[in-house]
Amino acid sequence: MSGKRVTFKNLWLAILLILPQLFLVFTFFYWPAGEALYWAFTLEPPFGGEQQWVGWQNFETVFADPLYWNSVKRSLLFAFSSTALAMGIGLLLASFVDRQLAGYKVYRFIYFWPYAVAAPAVGLAFRFIFAPDAGFVSAINVWFPGLWNPALDGFDAMVLIVLANAWSMVAYNFIFFLAGLQSIPRSLVEAGAMDGAGAVRRMRDLQLPLIAPTFFFLIVINITDSFVNSFGIVDITTGGGPARATDLMVFKIYSDGFKGKDYSLAAAQSLVLMLMVCALTFIQFRFVERRVHYS
Amino acid sequence: MIERTPLLNFTTHAILIVGLVMLLLPLWIVFVASTHDFRTVNTVPMPLWPGSHMVENYVAAWTQSGFGPKMLNSLVMAIGVTTGKIAIAALSAYSIVYFRYRLRMVFFWLVFITLMLPLEVRIVPTYAVAANAFRPLQVLLDVFGMSWLLESVTGFRLVLPEWSLLNSYSGLILPLIATATGTFLYRQFFLTVPDELLEAAKMDGTGPLRFLFDILLPLSKTNMAALATIMFVYSWNQYLWPLLIVTDPAYGTAVMQLQRIVPGPLFGEPPRWHIAMAGTLIVMLPPLLVVVFMQRWFVRGLINQDK
Numbered sequence: 046m047s048g049k050r051v052t053f054k055n056l057w058l059a060i061l062l063i064l065p066q067l068f069l070v071f072t073f074f075y076w077p078a079g080e081a082l083y084w085a086f087t088l089e090p091p092f093g094g095e096q097q098w099v100g101w102q103n104f105e106t107v108f109a110d111p112l113y114w115n116s117v118k119r120s121l122l123f124a125f126s127s128t129a130l131a132m133g134i135g136l137l138l139a140s141f142v143d144r145q146l147a148g149y150k151v152y153r154f155i156y157f158w159p160y161a162v163a164a165p166a167v168g169l170a171f172r173f174i175f176a177p178d179a180g181f182v183s184a185i186n187v188w189f190p191g192l193w194n195p196a197l198d199g200f201d202a203m204v205l206i207v208l209a210n211a212w213s214m215v216a217y218n219f220i221f222f223l224a225g226l227q228s229i230p231r232s233l234v235e236a237g238a239m240d241g242a243g244a245v246r247r248m249r250d251l252q253l254p255l256i257a258p259t260f261f262f263l264i265v266i267n268i269t270d271s272f273v274n275s276f277g278i279v280d281i282t283t284g285g286g287p288a289r290a291t292d293l294m295v296f297k298i299y300s301d302g303f304k305g306k307d308y309s310l311a312a313a314q315s316l317v318l319m320l321m322v323c324a325l326t327f328i329q330f331r332f333v334e335r336r337v338h339y340s
Numbered sequence: 341m342i343e344r345t346p347l348l349n350f351t352t353h354a355i356l357i358v359g360l361v362m363l364l365l366p367l368w369i370v371f372v373a374s375t376h377d378f379r380t381v382n383t384v385p386m387p388l389w390p391g392s393h394m395v396e397n398y399v400a401a402w403t404q405s406g407f408g409p410k411m412l413n414s415l416v417m418a419i420g421v422t423t424g425k426i427a428i429a430a431l432s433a434y435s436i437v438y439f440r441y442r443l444r445m446v447f448f449w450l451v452f453i454t455l456m457l458p459l460e461v462r463i464v465p466t467y468a469v470a471a472n473a474f475r476p477l478q479v480l481l482d483v484f485g486m487s488w489l490l491e492s493v494t495g496f497r498l499v500l501p502e503w504s505l506l507n508s509y510s511g512l513i514l515p516l517i518a519t520a521t522g523t524f525l526y527r528q529f530f531l532t533v534p535d536e537l538l539e540a541a542k543m544d545g546t547g548p549l550r551f552l553f554d555i556l557l558p559l560s561k562t563n564m565a566a567l568a569t570i571m572f573v574y575s576w577n578q579y580l581w582p583l584l585i586v587t588d589p590a591y592g593t594a595v596m597q598l599q600r601i602v603p604g605p606l607f608g609e610p611p612r613w614h615i616a617m618a619g620t621l622i623v624m625l626p627p628l629l630v631v632v633f634m635q636r637w638f639v640r641g642l643i644n645q646d647k
Contacts, residue, residue, distance in 0.1 A: 050535045052440040053548045059439035063447055066432035068477070069518035074454045076476035077465030084465075138359045141352045152356050154635065159363055161631040163577035165598045166624045170370045172602070173613050180613070181369055184385035212366060244348055273460045277579040281602060295460055295580075302464050303584060315464040319457055326456045 078319070084312035103313040112289065113297070113314070120294040123207060123275060128267040130211035132260075135218025140248055142219075143226040153223065160216035164277030171209040172282045195283065199290025202283045206291055209278050210271055217270075218263055225259035226252060265329040269322055294318050374398070374618035381614040393614065401618035405597050413512075414576055414594040414626070420513040421575035422568050429522030429567065430560070434552050436523075437530040438538070451520045459515060460580050466515055467584050473514070474500040507588040516575055522567050529563045530556065565637035573627040594623045 053059070085103055087096040107113050138156060142149050159167075174181045177194040185193045195201040229252055237247045253260075275293045279285060285292040285300065298318065302311025369388075373381050376391035401407070436448050459466060469476060478500045505511030533556065541551050557564075582593045601619040603611040631638060 049438060049531075049538070051538045051542065052438055054440070055548055056439070056441050058548055059435045059441055059444075062435035062439075063432045066428050066451060066523065067447065069428070069514060070451055070454055070520075071480075072469060072473055072476050073466055073515045073518035074457075074462075075450075077462060077469055078457075080468055081462070081465035084468075134359070134362075137355065141355050141359075144349075144352055146349060146352055149356075152360060155360060156363055157635060158367070158628060158631065161573050161577075161627040162367075162624045163579060163595050163598075163627070165579045165595060166577075166620050167366075169598055169602060169616065169620045170366050173373060173617060174366060174369050176611075176613075179382045179384065179611060180373070180386060187384055212363070215363065238343055244345060269458065269461075273458045276460055280579075281598060295463070298464060299580065303467075308464065308468075311464045315462060318461055322458075322461050323456050 081312045081315050081319070084309055085316045088309050103309050104317075107310060107313045107317070112292070115289055116292045116294050116297040119203070119290065119292060120272070120275070122203065123210070123291075123293055124268045124271040127207045127210040127214065127271050128264065130207065131214035131267060132218050132263055134211070134215050135263075136222050138215070139219050139222035139226055140252070142223055144244075156219050157216045159213050160220075162213060164210075164213060164274040165281045167209050167213045167274075168206075168278040168281030171205060171212070171278075175205045175208075195287075197287055199287055202287060202291045206275070206278050206282055209282065210274050213274065214267055214270060218267070221259055221263055222256065225256035229255050261329060265325055268325060272318070272322065370617045370620055373613055374401075374621055376614055378610070378612060378614060381617075382611060397614050397618040398622070401601070401615045401622060404615065405601060405619055407594060407597070407619075407622055409590070410592050410594045410597050411622075411626070413509075413591055416509055417512045417578070417582075417593060418572050418576045418626075420509060421516045422571040424513060424517045425522045425571050426564055426567055428517060429526045430552075430557065433523050433526035433530055434556070437527055438548070438551075451523055454518070455520045455524070459519075463580060463584065466581075470505040470511060470585055473503045473505050473510075506585055507591050509591070511585045512578075512582055512591070512593070513575075515581065516578065522571070525563055525567055526560070529560055533559065562637055565634060569630055569634040569638040572630050576627045598623060 084096075086098060086100060088099045088103065138152070142152050142156070162170075173179065175193075175195060177183055177186060177196060182193060193201055195205045233255075234247055234251065237251050242250070272293075272295055276295045276299060279291055279293055279296045280299075283291040285296050294314070295318070298311050298314045301307050301314065369386075372388060372390050373386065374397050375394040376387065376397075377393045380387065380391055432447075432451065436444055436451075481500075503510075505514070537555065538551065541555060546555070577595060578593070579595050579598075582596050583599070586592055586596065598620065601616045603613055603616050
């Protein structure tokens with residue numbers, strides 16, 4: 046960490062300034078994380094009383110449950126497909142806006158709007174647009190009766206929530222890709238053009254390798270955000286159904302812990318999810334950042 | 341552009357327009373649906389041009405959901421999170437960057453690690469402290485013997501009051517402030533401020549607090565605007581946390597209300613999509629307006645963050 050050459054020496058003031066942040070981080074982050082760890086290894090007796098230490102039993106229950114693996118599988122499918130879609134479209138739009146033809150500022154301005162829309166609002170909008178008997182997509186059912194019905198067909202429901210999440214994430218990816226592309230010195234791209242590389246070739250061999258750090262940064266952000274957004278979208282559109290086809294991890298933790306009142310199981314699941322997200326960030330810092338070079 | 345590429349230029353425009361339609365179409369459909377009556381909104385395929393029932397739908401959506409107090413709650417929450425975050429972020433970043441003490445790096449990492457886990461991912465444990473937010477501190481005091489020490493010296497036992505976050509504005513606001521995003525934005529900014537500024541200020545006999553409030557904070561206005569926009573959108577759009585912490589409708593937020601306006605085939609209730617879509621638009625409008633008006637600063641802050 047690069048520090049300042051000149052600093053103040055007033056120790057008590059320094060501590061006082063950082064104390065509010067430390068109090069909040071301790072109360073709402075470190076303490077709860079520790080408590081989740083404790084809960085995950087204990088069991089609350091159904092009729093009250095002290096928590097009992099049960100070792101790995103909660104985890105064994107969780108991992109032995111096929112419904113849990115179902116939710117992990119669906120979450121990963123959701124995370125990867127919406128990430129691929131949102132990043133692909135974001136990159137495509139950013140690379141074309143980066144050509145700076147007439148009116149590109151208008152696109153840059155409007156493409157960002159979906160970022161401001163809350164996940165459950167996106168969910169409700171998409172629920173209407175993709176409703177089988179009203180809205181926009183239902184027109185398919187006029188021509189091919191019964192082809193589209195996210196309330197009955199698990200695949201349709203997954204498509205619905207993936208599209209909703211991808212739509213809300215495109216804006217964020219677009220802005221970061223555009224910033225990455227615009228940070229590449231213009232002279233470099235022009236030199237490529239002078240050497241006879243066409244626009245597509247320049248994109249593939251010059252611009253894309255140079256924005257690789259942005260690319261990997263966005264993968265982590267997108268996957269993490271897919272866990273964050275998933276609750277709002279799933280809760281409003283499908284409620285985890287049909288037949289648990291969209292029972293994603295955060296939604297399952299919510300329904301097990303707060304609807305089913307089984308905190309021990311929910312804590313064990315939370316811990317696994319927290320470890321997954323931490324591992325993802327760790328991989329990002331440790332391996333990916335090292336292999337990608339700016340120069 | 342560098343060379344003449346009429347075909348590529350045509351493709352560029354075509355793709356950008358398709359992108360525009362893709363990103364705006366959902367918003368447009370929501371708007372169109374909110375301007376038709378019950379019968380028209382349920383026709384398949386639905387019309388793609390606004391109808392004439394806009395005012396009555398919005399009035400109905402607003403009064404049925406009681407959006408007045410709900411929007412106010414959302415506003416209190418969003419403004420509370422925004423100002424709280426800016427204050428705490430500026431102070432703690434100032435402490436980390438402009439003071440030299442041993443624990444500095446420890447504090448830095450303690451705050452930095454919180455970036456990894458968003459609130460939704462650790463919702464179960466966070467909810468556990470909601471009943472009494474002072475409990476962690478109390479346990480800490482007890483464990484490190486401070487209460488015992490104080491008791492044996494003064495004969496007074498330090499017991500912190502119970503502080504429940506359920507159904508309160510502090511419950512809606514505080515857990516959302518407890519992350520590191522703003523702290524990093526501010527740290528980044530402080531590191532770009534030239535050292536000579538502090539040297540000059542010190543030579544003039546400026547103390548640490550005066551330097552912060554009279555020199556650094558006015559310089560950070562752009563950062564502040566960016567952070568404010570990000571935090572406003574982030575906190576207005578919170579859904580899962582308010583859903584857990586609020587059981588009393590008096591503290592309900594606008595986004596929570598979305599759960600209640602979903603028209604379902606449950607209980608044989610007719611699908612009143614026109615009202616639901618009007619409600620959706622009401623809920624999504626405030627952050628959308630903030631982003632539209634603050635976009636320039638917003639984008640700058642977003643890009644600088646986390647890097």
